[in-house]
Amino acid sequence: MQQIIVNNPNNNYNEVHENKISVSIPVDNFSINAYLYLPEQPAALVIFSHGSGSSRFSSRNNYVAEMLCRNNMAALLADLLTPHEDAAIQNRFNISLLTERLKQITRLAVQYAPLKNLPVGYFGASTGAASALNAAADLKNEIKAVVTRGGRPDLAREDALREVVSPTLLIVGSLDNEVISLNKKVFQKLKCKKDIQIVHGASHLFEEKGKLHIVSDLAAEWFEKYLVEPFVAKQQAQTF
DSSP states (O other), X not given: OOOOEEOOTTSTTOOSOTTEEEEXXXXXXXXXXXXXXXXXXXXXXXXXXXXXXXXXXXXXXXXXXXXXXXXXXXXXXXXXXXXXXXXXXXXXXXXXXXXXXXXXXXXXXXXXXXXXXXXXXEEEETTHHHHHHHHHHHHGGGEEEEEEESOOGGGSOHHHHHHOOSOEEEEEETTOHHHHHHHHHHHHHOOSXXXXXXXXXXXXXXXXXXXXXXXXXXXXXXXXIIIIHHHHHHHHHHXX
């Protein structure tokens, strides 16, 4: 059976955070590299769907992942494309390919012993919002919540937007006018529990001081409500 493999802890990928490890995820006939933030007692798993041209090295996504880890949520940042695939620029915008890869990674991640039986959510950044919503629609109740940051959910399939059942939070910067408009249109199409938060003074990449911290707080609160709290309640009910 294919499974996540923990890489050599002395390699260059494992250097910033004490709970951050480098892993390889076997997909078809190759492996996908990833970072896994793993707290001692995780109560949820959040899988990141990166924007075009981004990867597990994204400083912004790593920042959010670290904040989630501090809130006892595991976070998986996987390269959705191999280096060979990423060399073909068109693949970075191939939402169908990225959606399928995200689903493959999800199915393998939940088989990894420390992550088994955890509720799963998606965090989609930029164009990664589209593949996150597509995958959430396809996997239905397997995905318990979705958060997007500066996302392009308008690139998701029309049927996916109607079929997503995962509670979905759209986060957009107030200075990102075009993306605000696109997110508001998608918001109207979503039939699930949903919210949209406009972060004042933030641009598309949330590079302004303190803005990414706000994104992290909003994401952590959303995942706490729809991933962690139901999971903890279920565990407590099973003890009686």
